[in-house]
Amino acid sequence: MENIAELSIAVEPLTSDITIADVGDLFLQPAYDRFLSLPVVRDGEPLGVISRYHVQRILMGRYGRELQGAKAVKHFMNNSPLLVSVDRPVEEASHHITRNIAFPITEDFIITDGGNYHGVGFVINLLRGLEDKLITKNKSLAQSFSQLQASQSQLVQSEKMASLGQMVAGVAHEINTPLGYVHNNVEMARAAYDQLATLNEKYEQLISMLQSPDLDERAMQTQFSEIQEMREEFSNTFQHDEMRGLFSDTLYGLGQISDIVSNLKNFSRLDQAMVSNIDLNQCVDSTLVIANNLIKHKVEVIRDLGVLPKVRCAPSQINQVLLNLITNAVHAIEDRGRIMISTFSDGQFVHIIIRDSGKGIPAENLSKIFDPFFTTKPIGEGTGLGLSITFKIIRDHQGYIRVKSRVGKGTAFCVSLPIAEQP
Ligand SMILES: Nc1ncnc2c1ncn2[C@@H]1O[C@H](COP(=O)(O)OP(=O)(O)OP(=O)(O)O)[C@@H](O)[C@H]1O
Ligand SMILES: [Mg+2]
Known part of the structure; x- marks a missing residue:
């Protein structure tokens, strides 16, 4: 040193x-x-x-x-x-x-x-102290993030289940109407068949009387007039045209039921990840079928659907978006009113506008309606999740949603989704 x-x-x-x-x-x-x-x-x-x-x-x-x-x-x-x-x-x-x-x-x-x-x-x-702290912080952030993601997807799922639950009641009702008259018609056909079968029996008896070697004229006469009476009764009860109508109504009713069932299947497909090129007008129509029970007694629906290029999307999710918007529109109409659904494309996006003649949204609420749990509905009636989930689904599809509203006049929501790129 x-x-x-x-x-x-x-x-x-x-x-x-x-x-x-x-x-x-x-x-x-x-x-x-x-x-x-x-x-x-x-x-x-x-x-x-x-x-x-x-x-x-x-x-x-x-x-x-x-x-x-x-x-x-x-x-x-x-x-x-x-x-x-x-x-x-x-x-x-x-x-x-x-x-x-x-x-x-x-x-x-x-x-x-x-x-x-x-x-x-x-x-x-x-x-080093900072680094240790950052690592711990990062770990806990990553943990909260994955917890948040898990609970968010749970929320989305439970909102879907809730809206499906509401719809199931409506759909059951929708199926009940055609089911009612299909049931009636089948009952009627059975009654007609019973009469025809008895008539047929009488004819067979008459034939064996005619074939018998000891012909009893009086008995044959009675048999003949009984047959005559039954035939008259039958044609009074079941006219031919009516019978034909009965079968075509029954087939129509069955067709309606199978329509509803296939729309329901299409609507609730658990194919969240499945993405395909879809004509959004089909989504509009299938959602209207599902929501029909909610709509039919108080709302007139006007469809103005343009020719649309395909959109790459998960159709069941887009159906959920449309159902949320249509349900909100119906709820906003107090007595009777109109919902107008129009679709068009500008070459880049497909736009769906859902306009209602409901009570409108006050300006101070407009910025909050997409927040989770924001609702003006009574406790137990609305979760306040509909629009926040709608927003998330549209954002996941690289689209956007806009709203315009005037209190006392109505509200219009516009959903815009990018059109599928040409392969
Ligand atoms: N078309 C509309 N007209 C008037 N108000 C609307 C309309 N759409 C949404 N709102 C307002 O936005 C709020 C939030 O809507 P959102 O769909 O998120 O929840 P919600 O309908 O209250 O409950 P949920 O959808 O869970 O049943 C509604 O409570 C209502 O006040
Ligand atoms: Mg809602």
Whole structure:
């Protein structure tokens, strides 16, 4: 150490073999010493390392002046080192240090405790502290994010189930009407068949009477008039035209039922991920079938559907969007009213406008209607999730939704979805 003044001190290039990721580990290993030490070389040859504290001691000791050109210590020591209070949060301390530390860094920083000297702090420790904190924070953020995602998809699912639940009641009613007359018609056909079968029996008896060797004329006469009576009764009860109509009505009713069932299947398909090129007019029509029971007694629906290019979408999700908007529109109409659904394309997007003649949305609510749980409906009637889920589905399809409303006049929602790119 006596010859320290003759030795040159070279700062090892710290970046050569140390990556940021290594810093944490180095801190715990003996190699860490190198980090806070300076290699001592003579004629370009390494002699060993000297700790930074040692150098500092020397600087402050008798060789210090010589190394620094015999200047007083105050000239090369930092007169006002940075002060960091021990109870400062690590991020705040780091901010303070990185903002105020002077380059080249001659020392790290001094930690104070209530204004008294507490110790020396090192930027590397601080960075490591920050890094540890960031890692923990990141972990907990990632955890909350995945929890949030899970509960969001649960919410979407439960809202879908709720809106489906509402619709099931309506659909049951829709099926009930054709089912009612199909049932009636079948009952009628059975009654006709019973009469025809009896008539047929009477004819068979008449034939065997005619074929019998001892022909009983009186009995045959009675049989004949009974048949005559039955035939008259039959044609009075079941006219031919009516019977034909009965069968075609029955087939029509069955067709209606199978329509509703296939729309329902299409509507509630659990193919959330399935994406195909769809004509949105089909979605409009199939949603109107499903919502018919809700609509038919109070709302006149006017469809103005243009010719549309295909849209790449998950049809069951778009049906859910349309059902939410149509249901809201019906709910906004207090007594009787109109819903107008128009579709058109501008070459880039397909637009669906659902306009109602309902009570409208006050300006102060317009910015809130897409928030989850915002509802003006009585407790138990609305969850306030319909529009927030609608918004999410449209955003997932790279589309957008706009709303315009006038209190007392009505509301219009416009859903715009990008058209499918040509293959
Ligand atoms: N067409 C509309 N006319 C008037 N108000 C509307 C219309 N659509 C939505 N709103 C308002 O926006 C609110 C939020 O709608 P949203 O569909 O998110 O929930 P909700 O209908 O109240 O409940 P949910 O859909 O879960 O049954 C409604 O409560 C209503 O105040
Ligand atoms: Mg709603």
